[in-house]
Amino acid sequence: MGSLRRSHRCGEVMSSAVGSEVVLAGWVHRRRDHGGVIFVDLRDKTGLVQIVFRPESTPEAHARAHALRSEWVLMVRGVIERRSDDTINPNLPTGTIEIDVRELRILNSGSVPPFAIEDETDVDEQIRLRHRLHDLRRAPLQRALQIRHDLARAVRESLSSQGFMEIETPILARATPEGARDFLVPSRHHPGQFYALPQSPQIMKQLFMIAGCDRYYQIARCFRDEDQRADRQLEFTQVDLEMSFVGVEEILAVLERVTLEGCQACGVVLPTPFKRITYAEAMGRYGCDKPDTRIQLELVDLTSEFSTSEFKAFRDVVAGGGIVKALPIARADELTRGEIDRLEKFVRKELGAKGLGWIRVEADGSWKSPITKFLGAAETAAIEKRCQVEPGMVILFQADAKDKANAILSRLREDIGRRLGRVDGRAWDPLLVVDFPLFERDEKGQLTYVHQPFVAPVEEDLPLLDTDPQKVRGTHYDVVLNGTELGSGSLRNHRSDVQRKVLAIMGYGPEKMEQSFGFMLDALDTGAPPHGGFAFGFDRWVMKLAGSESLRDVIPFPKSQRGQDLLMEAPSPVDEGQLEELSLRVRLAPV
RNA sequence: GGGCCGGUAGUUCAACCGGUUAGAGCACCGGCCUGUCACGCCGGAAGUUGCGGGUUCGAGUCCCGUCCGGCCCGCCA
Numbered sequence: 001m002g003s004l005r006r007s008h009r010c011g012e013v014m015s016s017a018v019g020s021e022v023v024l025a026g027w028v029h030r031r032r033d034h035g036g037v038i039f040v041d042l043r044d045k046t047g048l049v050q051i052v053f054r055p056e057s058t059p060e061a062h063a064r065a066h067a068l069r070s071e072w073v074l075m076v077r078g079v080i081e082r083r084s085d086d087t088i089n090p091n092l093p094t095g096t097i098e099i100d101v102r103e104l105r106i107l108n109s110g111s112v113p114p115f116a117i118e119d120e121t122d123v124d125e126q127i128r129l130r131h132r133l134h135d136l137r138r139a140p141l142q143r144a145l146q147i148r149h150d151l152a153r154a155v156r157e158s159l160s161s162q163g164f165m166e167i168e169t170p171i172l173a174r175a176t177p178e179g180a181r182d183f184l185v186p187s188r189h190h191p192g193q194f195y196a197l198p199q200s201p202q203i204m205k206q207l208f209m210i211a212g213c214d215r216y217y218q219i220a221r222c223f224r225d226e227d228q229r230a231d232r233q234l235e236f237t238q239v240d241l242e243m244s245f246v247g248v249e250e251i252l253a254v255l256e257r258v259t260l261e262g263c264q265a266c267g268v269v270l271p272t273p274f275k276r277i278t279y280a281e282a283m284g285r286y287g288c289d290k291p292d293t294r295i296q297l298e299l300v301d302l303t304s305e306f307s308t309s310e311f312k313a314f315r316d317v318v319a320g321g322g323i324v325k326a327l328p329i330a331r332a333d334e335l336t337r338g339e340i341d342r343l344e345k346f347v348r349k350e351l352g353a354k355g356l357g358w359i360r361v362e363a364d365g366s367w368k369s370p371i372t373k374f375l376g377a378a379e380t381a382a383i384e385k386r387c388q389v390e391p392g393m394v395i396l397f398q399a400d401a402k403d404k405a406n407a408i409l410s411r412l413r414e415d416i417g418r419r420l421g422r423v424d425g426r427a428w429d430p431l432l433v434v435d436f437p438l439f440e441r442d443e444k445g446q447l448t449y450v451h452q453p454f455v456a457p458v459e460e461d462l463p464l465l466d467t468d469p470q471k472v473r474g475t476h477y478d479v480v481l482n483g484t485e486l487g488s489g490s491l492r493n494h495r496s497d498v499q500r501k502v503l504a505i506m507g508y509g510p511e512k513m514e515q516s517f518g519f520m521l522d523a524l525d526t527g528a529p530p531h532g533g534f535a536f537g538f539d540r541w542v543m544k545l546a547g548s549e550s551l552r553d554v555i556p557f558p559k560s561q562r563g564q565d566l567l568m569e570a571p572s573p574v575d576e577g578q579l580e581e582l583s584l585r586v587r588l589a590p591v
Numbered sequence: 592g593g594g595c596c597g598g599u600a601g602u603u604c605a606a607c608c609g610g611u612u613a614g615a616g617c618a619c620c621g622g623c624c625u626g627u628c629a630c631g632c633c634g635g636a637a638g639u640u641g642c643g644g645g646u647u648c649g650a651g652u653c654c655c656g657u658c659c660g661g662c663c664c665g666c667c668a
Contacts, residue, residue: 038626
């Protein structure tokens with residue numbers, strides 16, 4: 001650069017007057033070389049500005065400008081000029097001006113970029129991840145990083161002003177047998193022993209409450225060695241918070257405020273107060289505990305109607321503890337026979353459905369369907385009434401285990417609802433889901449926790465712990481935004497006797513309880529205050545605000561689905577000496 | 592662990608039923624061009640068809656295996 005220093009950023013040059021001299025720096029976005037005059041679009045994170053090289057004004061700079069190539073790094077000194085009316089570019093915020101270059105400094109050349117740096121790209125994601133530095137230069141990713149920053153800052157401001165203190169917790173923590181797989185870190189000093197990266201600061205934040213910190217928060221990195229999804233990465237960031245001497249309502253108030261203020265900082269105004277729905281109602285109407293309620297299709301439960309049906313296939317499902325549910329779709333002409341066949345193939349192959357029952361109601365009111373021949377008058381009347389049958393309607397059915405039938409119909413509801421545009425006009429749909437059950441049965445029939453083992457039962461349900469634990473509601477709640485779970489929280493058990501009872505119901509004998517949770521139980525006994533809190537999936541929140549479909553578009557250096565960093569090529573083998581020092585030997589499974 | 596989709600030039604795609612020398616746009620390289628903004632015109636170079644094996648007279652194309660990317664189930668909360 002020599003002694004030259006930038007005076008403006010490219011997108012902000014309009015703040016200076018026409019005729020004034022400016023010094024700009026950035027990357028060559030595009031060069032248009034007319035042999036005579038040469039135009040270059042100069043780009044930095046703030047945008048583009050056109051710089052002009054004229055042979056008659058600066059022959060020396062002009063001569064060298066022929067050699068400029070995409071993604072070279074320049075600094076130029078020049079004068080802001082107003083463009084003539086016929087050369088104004090209305091697509092560019094700086095399109096009314098250009099910079100007449102007086103001096104060119106080439107700060108760096110660059111290799112030929114693997115793909116063009118443009119807002120819209122159809123480049124394969126594998127290529128984008130391998131060339132992440134070029135990908136990150138694209139405006140959508142720059143915007144996502146800006147949103148991350150704006151959101152993090154707003155969250156810190158909001159929580160600080162509500163009396164929360166940011167405290168860090170260790171990254172080298174202890175392995176936990178519960179929950180997700182741990183990432184392990186070998187200890188050099190303790191051969192054969194390992195730290196674990198935290199799956200979340202859950203236990204540590206409860207310890208803060210017990211230690212009298214009153215209100216804690218942290219923007220915390222979490223690690224879970226589980227298979228990934230579009231909305232799940234191996235490492236991710238949580239806005240984690242915990243507070244003492246509160247009930248659910250106080251937490252929800254904080255939650256609503258920080259959600260609101262966070263979104264607001266990113267230009268999104270959410271409607272308040274947030275709607276609330278119970279878990280039972282969400283599952284009933286939408287088949288899903290994180291519904292996008294902007295989609296105006298709802299499920300209809302016909303389980304009891306089919307419990308005595310002549311239709312053996314459905315009746316047997318009900319007899320076996322399953323459910324029968326329907327998804328009525330009015331004005332469904334678009335769902336042709338071929339389309340329904342495709343849906344059936346989809347739910348069978350992708351979601352493991354047994355099939356897809358359907359009824360089409362013709363214009364004359366007659367039913368066309370492969371299942372009507374099995375239906376008696378009672379079921380026909382029930383469907384007619386419960387689904388509010390009308391001409392043009394298509395009704396889809398699932399009879400299966402409760403979770404499966406709900407999952408399938410919920411997915412169909414979302415896909416079809418979006419495709420047919422059955423949405424209300426709201427851009428943002430925040431929702432609080434409350435009254436989750438505390439326990440559910442695992443595959444072995446044992447009661448286990450739905451969310452995590454420290455969730456406190458709803459106080460009035462405490463007696464049910466002894467009589468009918470499956471009916472016990474937890475103090476757990478989720479916040480859902482546009483069909484994505486942003487985060488969840490609960491009150492925690494602060495008395496060890498209640499915690500012990502909960503653990504006992506989940507099959508923990510005294511010994512195992514002590515081994516797995518003795519530390520926490522002892523901590524509670526030192527005088528734990530009533531407390532509870534919340535954790536947001538920060539990356540998902542950014543994803544929603546950025547309008548992205550994938551976490552990988554809001555994380556600067558994400559992992560691929562198989563957990564690799566394609567830029568830095570992690571994970572990687574390590575030197576034998578490094579393993580030796582850690583007392584490790586690698587034994588690969590026989591091929 | 593399982594299902595599905597994909598992998599051809601730097602990149603995005605094409606290549607019929609298995610058949611001649613694997614083509615095109617953009618990018619790249621060279622030349623020309625003084626008002627473009629996806630500049631234009633002329634020319635050129637560019638390929639281990641992800642990898643390995645098999646079938647075949649002949650494989651980008653069919654079969655098996657494997658690696659990689661993506662979506663989903665399981666898993667995860």
